[in-house]
Amino acid sequence: MYVKIESERLRYLRFNQQKLRVEEYIHLRDAIITNADAAQIGNSVILPSSYIGSPRHMQEYVQDALTYVQEYGRPCLFITFTCNPKWSEITSLLLPGQNAIHRHDITARVFRQKLKSLINFITKLHVFGPTRCWMYSVEWQKRGLPHAHILVWLGDKIRPVEIDSIISAEIPDPSTDQMLFDIVTTNMIHGPCGNLNRSSPCMADEKCTKSFPKNFTNDTITNVDGYPTYRRRHPDNCGQSFVKNVNSVDIDIDNRWVVPYSPLLSKTFNAHINVEFCSSVKSIKYICKYVNKGSDMAVFRVENTNLNAPTVNKDDEITLYQIGRYVSSNEAVWRIFGFPIHERDPAVNHLAVHLENGQRVYFTSETAFDCAISPPKTTLTEFFELCNRADAFGAFTRTLLYSEVPRYFTWAATKKMDVSQARYAN
Numbered sequence: 452m453y454v455k456i457e458s459e460r461l462r463y464l465r466f467n468q469q470k471l472r473v474e475e476y477i478h479l480r481d482a483i484i485t486n487a488d489a490a491q492i493g494n495s496v497i498l499p500s501s502y503i504g505s506p507r508h509m510q511e512y513v514q515d516a517l518t519y520v521q522e523y524g525r526p527c528l529f530i531t532f533t534c535n536p537k538w539s540e541i542t543s544l545l546l547p548g549q550n551a552i553h554r555h556d557i558t559a560r561v562f563r564q565k566l567k568s569l570i571n572f573i574t575k576l577h578v579f580g581p582t583r584c585w586m587y588s589v590e591w592q593k594r595g596l597p598h599a600h601i602l603v604w605l606g607d608k609i610r611p612v613e614i615d616s617i618i619s620a621e622i623p624d625p626s627t628d629q630m631l632f633d634i635v636t637t638n639m640i641h642g643p644c645g646n647l648n649r650s651s652p653c654m655a656d657e658k659c660t661k662s663f664p665k666n667f668t669n670d671t672i673t674n675v676d677g678y679p680t681y682r683r684r685h686p687d688n689c690g691q692s693f694v695k696n697v698n699s700v701d702i703d704i705d706n707r708w709v710v711p712y713s714p715l716l717s718k719t720f721n722a723h724i725n726v727e728f729c730s731s732v733k734s735i736k737y738i739c740k741y742v743n744k745g746s747d748m749a750v751f752r753v754e755n756t757n758l759n760a761p762t763v764n765k766d767d768e769i770t771l772y773q774i775g776r777y778v779s780s781n782e783a784v785w786r787i788f789g790f791p792i793h794e795r796d797p798a799v800n801h802l803a804v805h806l807e808n809g810q811r812v813y814f815t816s817e818t819a820f821d822c823a824i825s826p827p828k829t830t831l832t833e834f835f836e837l838c839n840r841a842d843a844f845g846a847f848t849r850t851l852l853y854s855e856v857p858r859y860f861t862w863a864a865t866k867k868m869d870v871s872q873a874r875y876a877n
């Protein structure tokens with residue numbers, strides 16, 4: 452069903468390319484001067500960034516995430532929140548004989564609510580202290596349930612000595628906290644994999660891709676490159692262990708198999724919630740890309756042996772996007788409900804960067820001529836305008852960097868001028 456909706460949306464874009472024609476202003480002017488047909492100018496088939504999930508859209512999100520990094524430094528916490536099909540909110544709504552996988556409508560709705568409440572928990576109740584900014588993006592495993600990657604920037608950075616009070620990679624003591632013990636042993640144990648279970652999905656080339664089991668460590672050690680080495684004590688040294696039955700074999704599980712978690716979040720949300728402390732600047736780029744990498748792709752191709760068969764046009768962005776698209780049932784339901792796949796706070800303003808007369812122009816065959824006569828205003832051209840003013844506004848603007856302007860001026864997209872400037876002019 453959703454694939455049908457998506458195809459229709461993409462079809463609309465394909466048949467309305469005229470409305471979306473994008474060309475740098477200077478090229479348009481040259482083209483008009485040499486009397487070219489306006490319909491021929493511009494890229495062939497464009498999948499615009501306003502299309503959610505498209506490569507241009509993802510690219511914009513990566514850029515926006517890096518804006519946060521530029522402004523606030525490295526994120527503090529990297530949280531992966533996975534839908535738990537055993538939540539009572541889900542199971543209580545199932546009809547007799549149904550499983551959570553039969554009711555993606557319920558799992559999608561419940562996960563959306565839980566995700567909202569998790570974000571509020573962190574950003575409104577400030578359980579880890581006041582937050583500066585946050586962003587998340589939702590994705591789906593091949594057959595399965597949704598999970599969200601969340602990045603949080605805190606007002607006060609977490610100091611290395613504070614890590615143990617926020618993140619744990621150890622099995623809790625059941626005699627002091629049975630509830631947490633149950634949640635962690637059900638949700639936060641990796642594998643086991645390796646020699647204990649060669650068919651575990653994390654295995655590649657006889658090795659665990661997530662490098663479990665980890666080593667025992669008595670103290671948390673912050674690592675210059677990447678995640679810290681969390682404290683994982685040996686059973687002989689106050690560490691806990693329990694017996695897990697894997698494929699009817701009892702296996703002793705100790706702290707080496709625990710996925711880092713936050714006791715507070717795990718207990719509140721009873722789900723697989725992996726919490727990592729971001730310690731290095733090096734990991735930022737990777738994490739930002741990871742948060743925004745978009746849905747997994749399964750690309751396969753049937754080669755047509757008929758040489759006359761039409762080939763995919765490299766300029767046809769819509770076909771390129773569609774051939775690699777995989778939509779799971781849950782994602783389909785999510786998108787039909789119109790739930791967001793990304794959210795963030797605060798907003799990031801996109802500022803235009805271009806050469807003189809190099810701004811993008813949106814035109815149709817009818818408007819191409821008019822567009823060529825008067826170059827459209829952009830945030831950049833108006834920034835220069837502001838700086839050129841002889842009054843106090845101009846003097847103030849000249850003290851700002853271009854990227855600082857949105858803090859003091861609001862860009863009114865329809866009027867194409869800074870609102871405060873408009874007010875001043877009146």
Ligand SMILES: [Zn+2]
Pocket residue numbers: 641642643644645651653654659660661662663
């Ligand atoms: Zn593994």
